[in-house]
Amino acid sequence: MPALHNLIIIGSGPAGLTAAIYSARAALEPLVLAGEPSSTGDQPGGQLMLTTDVENFPGFPKGIMGPELMANFRSQAERFGAKFETTKVTSVDLSQRPFKIWTDRPHDGEADYEAKSIIVSTGAKSVMLGLDNETELIGRGVSTCATCDGFFFKDQEIAVIGGGDSAIEEATFLTKFASKVTIIHRRDELRASKIMQERAFANDKIEFLWDSEVHAINGTEQLESIDVVNNKTQEKSTLAVTGLFIAIGHRPNTDLFKGQLDTNDKGYLLTNSPATSTNVAGVFACGDVQDETYRQAITAAGSGCSAAIDAERWLEDQHDA
Ligand code: NAP
Secondary structure (H helix, E strand, C coil): CCCEEEEEEECCCHHHHHHHHHHHHCCCCCEEECCCCCCCCCCCCCHHHHCCEECCCCCCCCCEEHHHHHHHHHHHHHHCCCEEECCCEEEEECCCCCEEEEECCCCCCCCCEEEEEEEECCCEEECCCCCCCCCCCECCCEECCHHHHHHHHCCCEEEEECCCHHHHHHHHHHCCCCCEEEEECCCCCCCCCHHHHHHHHCCCCEEEECCEEEEEEECCCCCCEEEEEECCCCCEEEECCCEEEECCCEEECCHHHCCCCCECCCCCECCCCCCCECCCCCEEECHHHHCCCCCCHHHHHHHHHHHHHHHHHHHHHHHHC
16 A cells, blocks of 8 residues: 555646645645656756756845756755655546555556645646757757846847747847847747737837748857748748747646646646635645746745645645544
């Protein structure tokens, strides 16, 4: 029989680790299933593990490296007794309590873990182009977050890929820093809302490359240029840019919970906001997996705190009952 835990936290980004700090300090002895790195972008520690300087997380006036920040979160949680396992959850059964969790470890079918309550903080992934060099150059010119990294591109020429609201919003924001922003879109019309389009068209720092796709990202230590092809004329060109912002959408990591936890039409978990409870009593969600709007480390951490408090109160109510 697997051991029964009060609280299992699935995911170890800012949301999960903040939930771990708060629930450990509430003596719940949480177990964090931290995930395993994978070629499909799974990342224990979350998306900050893929960034370099983080300058907008309060409390670090000189900034801090993403991986160092996450190591600090983790050691703070461990200090209060949170336990960690580096393992990938492959399935869950939330249909009855205690909840059951299976991992990719070899087993005979019996669940690996049982939990009275679960906090889901599995995060989201930026959709990437799938080109060579793309992941290696994240934090070295390639970025998926203008709010986080725009500041590093003062007076530089950069490109943004995508034609949706994110791409246009990021491009417009980036003109505060960059000398020129080229939006590269695979069609000849934008998907973004009209008002955002008009704002971008009126901005003389923004140029558009229509019907165009990036087919190579060049550079070793730092991004140096990108190769672009016009998908109508097949004409090829090279754009010397020091920054490349990929804004072609996000995908929440919710496959694991399909059919068990309610999601919106884009797959983000639905919570009873402002509470973090889901449609299954005893299961809570925090961080990017339930946040389509803000997607910041600090908002994820804040919701992780809420989830820990909600889980603690729910467990107390169960005990009282
Ligand atoms: P999105 O609306 O799905 O747009 C993704 C864009 O990326 C599309 O233009 C798409 O091209 C392009 N794209 C997708 N895959 C690509 C690929 N492999 N190569 C090149 N281009 C590719 O995603 P989003 O912009 O992240 O927005 C997501 C949601 O959040 C939307 O509902 C949006 O309205 C909302 N949002 C709102 C705001 C705001 O109101 N302030 C800001 C950001 C996001 P096609 O057009 O050809 O499909």
